[in-house]
Amino acid sequence: MKISVNSLFGVLLIAGLNGCGSTPKNPNDGRYHISQDIAPDRLPQDHEMIDPTPIYEVPSRGGNKDYQVLGKHYKVLKTSEGFSEEGVASWYGKKFHGHLTSNGETYDMFAMSAAHKTLPLPTYVKVTNLANNKQAIVRVNDRGPFHDGRIIDLSYAAAFKLGVTKSGTAKVKIEALHSAPGFYVEVENAQQQAELSDKSAAIAALFQIPTKVIESSGAFRLIAGPLTEQSQAMDLVNNLNQSGYPQAKIYQPKQNLLQLNPN
Incomplete structure (x- = not known):
């Protein structure tokens, strides 16, 4: 039976997300509408399987402190720099949706996401199915899987793109x-993620550019890009301002990893 950390979030939150003395919730409790995880009623659409841009x-x-599950302690990595791993991938779907x-x-x-036991949240990873050489990029935002021998739990869309849904698991x-x-x-930006989700899809369709909603500095931010030239970014800001988005501006993260210059 699949155990996803979705069922653990409330317990970990109460315990300060450090796993001290915490135990996982029963994945078959009343929180879920179905007892066993199953595939969705439809297949992922092409646009849902587009790789996110790191x-x-x-x-x-939340989710970045050491924790304990089923009596085992997990130490969250301080950085994902240089991280790689081989092992078995599984997927989780409708039960936890x-x-x-x-x-x-x-x-x-239907988002390109995944669960991992120790990578910092969020982390972008490239996943290669070693049986068919298919690749996908996913954003790790969850903990799991906690079955022995499995290293990553893929969203259904990511698993479908990689050909993992046919076999259930795959070496990756x-x-x-x-x-x-x-x-x-x-x-x-907004205080609630849901406020930006529809706008994200609309902006992506209108300007034909990748978009994503990220959490940063206590708020959710709708980000568009990347663009290769700063002049393109400024043109997009101007077009967004004229299209009813007066807050649009060059994105400057706290750590200047993208080498953006807002001037």
Whole structure:
């Protein structure tokens, strides 16, 4: 039976996310509408399987402290720099869809995301299915899987893209990725992620540019990019301002990993 950390979030939060004396919730308790995890009623659409672009994100407020599950202690890595690993990948789907991930986001089985036991949240990783050489980039925002011998739990969309849903599990290699070079634009920020989700899709369709909602400095931010030239980023800011997004500006993360210059 699959055990996802989605079922653990409340317990870990109460315990200060340090796992001290905490025990996991029963994944079959009343929190979930179904007792066993199953595939969704439809297949992922092409746009749902587009690889996310790695971007610097401030470490999540939740899910980044050492913890304990089923009597085993897990030490969260301080950095993902140079991280790679080979092992078995599995996937999680409908049972956990709409519930909280370990860093407090909402799990979407049609997003390109994943769960890992010790990588910092969030971390972008490249996953290679060693049986068919298919590759995908996923954003790790959850903890798990806690079955012996498994190293990563993929969202259904990511697993489908990699060909893992046919077999249920697959031998994979995962490699941590870091910020892609380029220029980014912050379209808008809000206190709730849901306020930006629809706008993210609309901006991506209107301007034909990748978008994502990230958590940063206690707020959620709708980010567009990357763009190869600073002049392109400034043009996008101007177009967004004229399209009803007066807050749009060049995105400058706290750590200057993207080498942006807002002037």
